[in-house]
Amino acid sequence: MNLLTVNRATIRFGGLVAVNDVSFEVPQGRLFGLIGPNGAGKTTCFNLITGIYRPTSGDILFDGESIVGKKPHQIAAKGICRTFQNIRLFGDLSALENVVVGGFLRHRSTLPEALALMPRAIHETEGLVEYAMHLLDTFGLAHEANSRSRDLDYGNQRRLEIARAMATKPKLLLLDEPAAGMNPMEKIGLMAQIRRLRDEFGQTILLIEHDMKVVMGVCESIFVLDHGAEIAHGPPEEIRNDPKVIEAYLGEPV
Amino acid sequence: MTTARIWLVRLLSLGAVILFLWLLQTKISPALGFLDNRLIQIGLLYATLAVSLNLINGITGQFSIGHAAFYQIGAYTSAIVSIHYYRTGTIEPWVWLLLMIIVGAVAAAMAGFVVGLPSLRLRGDYLAVVTLGFGEIVRIIIQAQESLGGSYGLTVSASNSDAPLKIAPMWMFAALAIFVIAVCRNLLKTAHGLPFLAVREDELAASAMGVNTTLTKVTAFVLGAAFAGMAGALFSHYEGFITLKQFDMNQSFLILAMVVIGGTGSITGAALAGFFLYLLPESLRDLPDVSGYAVFGFAISVVIVLIVSSKTRRYVRLTSPGAGQTLFMIFGLVGVLGALFMGFWIWSQEVPRMTQFSVSVLAVGLACAMLFTRKRMPNLAGLGWIVLCFGAIIALTYPAIQGLQSNAFTSNLLGEISYRAGNLRFPLFSATLVVVMLTRPQGLLGHHEFSWDWVKKLFGLPHKSKELAG
Ligand SMILES: Nc1ncnc2c1ncn2[C@@H]1O[C@H](COP(=O)(O)OP(=O)(O)O)[C@@H](O)[C@H]1O
Numbered sequence: 001m002n003l004l005t006v007n008r009a010t011i012r013f014g015g016l017v018a019v020n021d022v023s024f025e026v027p028q029g030r031l032f033g034l035i036g037p038n039g040a041g042k043t044t045c046f047n048l049i050t051g052i053y054r055p056t057s058g059d060i061l062f063d064g065e066s067i068v069g070k071k072p073h074q075i076a077a078k079g080i081c082r083t084f085q086n087i088r089l090f091g092d093l094s095a096l097e098n099v100v101v102g103g104f105l106r107h108r109s110t111l112p113e114a115l116a117l118m119p120r121a122i123h124e125t126e127g128l129v130e131y132a133m134h135l136l137d138t139f140g141l142a143h144e145a146n147s148r149s150r151d152l153d154y155g156n157q158r159r160l161e162i163a164r165a166m167a168t169k170p171k172l173l174l175l176d177e178p179a180a181g182m183n184p185m186e187k188i189g190l191m192a193q194i195r196r197l198r199d200e201f202g203q204t205i206l207l208i209e210h211d212m213k214v215v216m217g218v219c220e221s222i223f224v225l226d227h228g229a230e231i232a233h234g235p236p237e238e239i240r241n242d243p244k245v246i247e248a249y250l251g252e253p254v
Numbered sequence: 255m256t257t258a259r260i261w262l263v264r265l266l267s268l269g270a271v272i273l274f275l276w277l278l279q280t281k282i283s284p285a286l287g288f289l290d291n292r293l294i295q296i297g298l299l300y301a302t303l304a305v306s307l308n309l310i311n312g313i314t315g316q317f318s319i320g321h322a323a324f325y326q327i328g329a330y331t332s333a334i335v336s337i338h339y340y341r342t343g344t345i346e347p348w349v350w351l352l353l354m355i356i357v358g359a360v361a362a363a364m365a366g367f368v369v370g371l372p373s374l375r376l377r378g379d380y381l382a383v384v385t386l387g388f389g390e391i392v393r394i395i396i397q398a399q400e401s402l403g404g405s406y407g408l409t410v411s412a413s414n415s416d417a418p419l420k421i422a423p424m425w426m427f428a429a430l431a432i433f434v435i436a437v438c439r440n441l442l443k444t445a446h447g448l449p450f451l452a453v454r455e456d457e458l459a460a461s462a463m464g465v466n467t468t469l470t471k472v473t474a475f476v477l478g479a480a481f482a483g484m485a486g487a488l489f490s491h492y493e494g495f496i497t498l499k500q501f502d503m504n505q506s507f508l509i510l511a512m513v514v515i516g517g518t519g520s521i522t523g524a525a526l527a528g529f530f531l532y533l534l535p536e537s538l539r540d541l542p543d544v545s546g547y548a549v550f551g552f553a554i555s556v557v558i559v560l561i562v563s564s565k566t567r568r569y570v571r572l573t574s575p576g577a578g579q580t581l582f583m584i585f586g587l588v589g590v591l592g593a594l595f596m597g598f599w600i601w602s603q604e605v606p607r608m609t610q611f612s613v614s615v616l617a618v619g620l621a622c623a624m625l626f627t628r629k630r631m632p633n634l635a636g637l638g639w640i641v642l643c644f645g646a647i648i649a650l651t652y653p654a655i656q657g658l659q660s661n662a663f664t665s666n667l668l669g670e671i672s673y674r675a676g677n678l679r680f681p682l683f684s685a686t687l688v689v690v691m692l693t694r695p696q697g698l699l700g701h702h703e704f705s706w707d708w709v710k711k712l713f714g715l716p717h718k719s720k721e722l723a724g
C-alpha cells in the first residue's frame with residue numbers, strides 16, 4: 001500500500017511555479033529519493049507535505065487520507081516528521097531536550113498534571129528521557145546528551161535532527177539533504193545509518209539529496225525534479241542513464 | 255522515582271513550606287518594623303510578577319511588555335467584588351482573600367487569553383506594541399469609569415463599612431510567591447515545559463515536531479496573566495486603596511527589567527531580581543543630599559573609566575595563571591574583604607532591617623562564590639578587575655568635581671543644583687541596569703536555574719549531571 005500519495009501538486013509564489021503538477025507515490029517501507037539541481041523545488045515539496053505551505057492545486061494523501069489544509073503539528077501527529085536543510089534545532093536546549101521535544105508528541109499526561117507534578121507526569125517524563133537517551137545512543141550522540149545543541153559540531157547537529165524527528169515515531173521520515181556539508185567519510189557513515197533505519201526498523205524514508213552518487217547508493221526508487229516539474233522517475237539504474245537527468249545535472253558526473 | 259517516594263517528598267516539602275509560613279507569620283514578621291514588613295511583602299509581590307512575566311517572555315519567548323495590565327485587572331476586579339459582596343464578620347478575612355485571589359486570577363486569565371490571540375500572528379516587536387497598547391487601553395477604560403474611582407483611585411472596603419480593607423497577611427505574600435514559582439518549576443521539571451521552550455527557540459521547527467504552537471502560546475499568556483491577577487488581588491486587599499499610577503507603563507517596564515536582568519527564561523533569576531531590584535531603590539531612599547557637582551563629577555568619571563577599561567580589557571590576562579592574575583587576585587581579595595566589611599558595617603547604620611539583611615547575604619554569597627568555587631582563581635581576578643575600576647571611578651570623581659567647580663561655565667550651570675538622594679534612586683537603579691546589560695547581556699543567571707546539583711558542581715562536590723532544564 002502507498003503510504004504517501006502526491007497527486008498533481010502545484011504551488012505558485014507570485015509568478016514563480018515552484019512545484020508544477022508533481023505526482024508520486026511512496027510505498028510503505030521504501031527508501032525513496034527525491035533529487036534535482038538547486039532550486040528545483042525539492043524543499044518546497046517537503047513544505048507542502050508537512051503543511052508549512054498549502055498547494056495551490058492538487059492533493060496529498062497520507063495513509064489514504066487527504067492532509068491538505070492540515071496544520072503542521074496535526075500532520076506531525078499523523079506520522080510525518082522531517083529534518084531541515086538549514087538545520088533548525090532548538091539551539092539553547094540540550095541535545096537530550098531536543099529529542100524529548102520530538103518524543104513529547106506521543107505524551108498522555110495533561111498539563112494540569114504536570115503543573116501539580118503528579119506521579120504520572122513524572123513517570124512519563126522519565127520514560128521520555130530514557131527513550132530519548134536510547135535514540136541518542138543509536139545515533140552516536142549519547143556522550144553529547146547534555147551539551148547545548150548549538151554547540152555541537154555540524155555533523156552531530158545533522159544527526160541530532162534525525163534523532164529528534166525519529167523521536168516522534170513517524171510512519172514517514174522526510175530527510176532534507178541530511179549529508180549536506182559533511183565530508184565523504186561522514187557521508188558514507190550517515191548513509192549506512194539511514195539504510196539501517198529502513199532495514200532494522202522498517203522506516204519509510206523520503207530522502208532529498210543533492211549528491212547523486214549518494215542517492216544512487218541507498219535508494220531503491222528515485223524521483224527527479226527540475227524547475228518544479230518531474231523529469232524522470234524510476235530505479236537508480238534507469239535514472240543514471242536517463243538523458244534528461246544527465247542534461248539537468250549538466251557537467252556533473254553521474 | 256517510585257510513586258510512594260514522590261508523595262513522601264511532596265508531603266515533606268509541603269510541611270516545610272507550612273512551617274516556614276508559620277514562622278514567618280508568627281515569629282519573623284512581628285519582630286520586624288512596619289517598613290521592613292512592607293519591603294518584604296511588596297518585594298515578594300514583585301518576585302511573583304517577575305516570575306509570571308518570565309513564563310510568557312522568558313520561557314515561551316513571546317515579547318509581552320504590558321504585564322501591569324493583568325496585575326491591574328486582578329486588583330480592580332477583586333476590589334469591586336469585595337466592595338459589593340464582602341461583609342465584615344461573616345467570613346474569615348483570609349478565606350475571603352483566597353476567594354478574591356481566585357477571582358483576580360480568572361479575570362486576568364480571560365484578559366490574557368484575549369491578549370494571547372494576537373501573539374498567534376505577531377512576532378517580536380509587533381507583539382510588544384500590541385501588549386503595550388493593551389495595557390494603556392485597560393488603564394484608560396478604568397480612568398473613564400467613575401464607578402471604578404477614575405483617576406482618583408478606588409478605596410477597597412467591605413460593603414458594610416467605609417474603612418479600607420487591609421486584610422492581606424504576610425504569609426499570603428510568601429505563599430503566593432512560592433506557589434507561582436513552584437508551578438513554573440514543575441512545568442520545566444516535566445516534559446510539558448519543553449514545548450514552551452521549543453516555541454521560544456524555533457516556532458516552525460516546533461510545529462514540525464508536533465507542538466501545537468497556538469495552544470502553547472495562548473496557554474503561556476493565560477497562565478502568566480492569571481498569576482499576575484493573583485498578585486493584583488493580594489495587592490488591592492493589602493493597600494486598601496488602589497490608583498491608576500500603581501499599574502502604569504513604568505510598572506510594566508520595571509517588571510520587564512526584572513525579568514531581563516534576572517536572565518530571560520530563568521525562574522530563579524526572575525524571582526531574585528524581582529525581590530532585590532525592588533529593594534534596591536527602596537533602600538536608597540534615605541541617602542543624604544548631594545550637590546550637582548558630585549553627581550556630574552561621578553558621572554564623568556564613570557564614563558571615563560568605562561571607556562578606558564573596555565579598551566584595555568583585552569590586554570589584561572585574568573584567566574591565565576601568571577603574575578598578572580596573582581596581582582588581580584589580590585585586588586579581588588580586597589574586594590571580598592571590603593564586601594564582608596560592608597555586610598558587617600551595615601548593621602550599625604540606620605537603615606531598614608531588610609536592607610541590612612540583604613547586604614549581608616549578598617556579601618557572604620559573594621565571598622563564598624569567590625573563595626570556595628572551582629573557578630576561584632579567574633573569578634577572583636575578575637572581581638579584582640572590577641574593584642580596580644571602582645577604585646579608579648572614586649579616585650577620578652574628586653578631581654572631576656574640582657574641575658567642574660573651578661570652571662566658570664560649569665559652575666554657573668551646576669552651582670545652584672542639589673539633588674535629594676531619594677530622587678536619585680531611580681537614575682542609580684537605571685545605571686545598575688545599564689551596567690548589568692553591558693557586562694552580562696543574557697541576564698545574571700542566563701537560562702540557568704538554581705538546583706542543589708548546580709551548587710554542588712560549583713563547589714566541586716560530587717553531583718549527578720542534569721537531565722531536563724528543570
Ligand atoms: N516562500 C517562498 N516564496 C517565494 N519563492 C519561494 C519560496 N519558497 C521557495 N521558493 C522558490 O522556489 C524554488 C524552489 O526552491 P526549493 O524548493 O528550496 O529548491 P531546492 O530544490 O533547492 O530545495 C526556488 O526558486 C525558490 O526561490
Ligand SMILES: [Mg+2]
Nearest residue numbers: 042043044085
Ligand atoms: Mg532545498
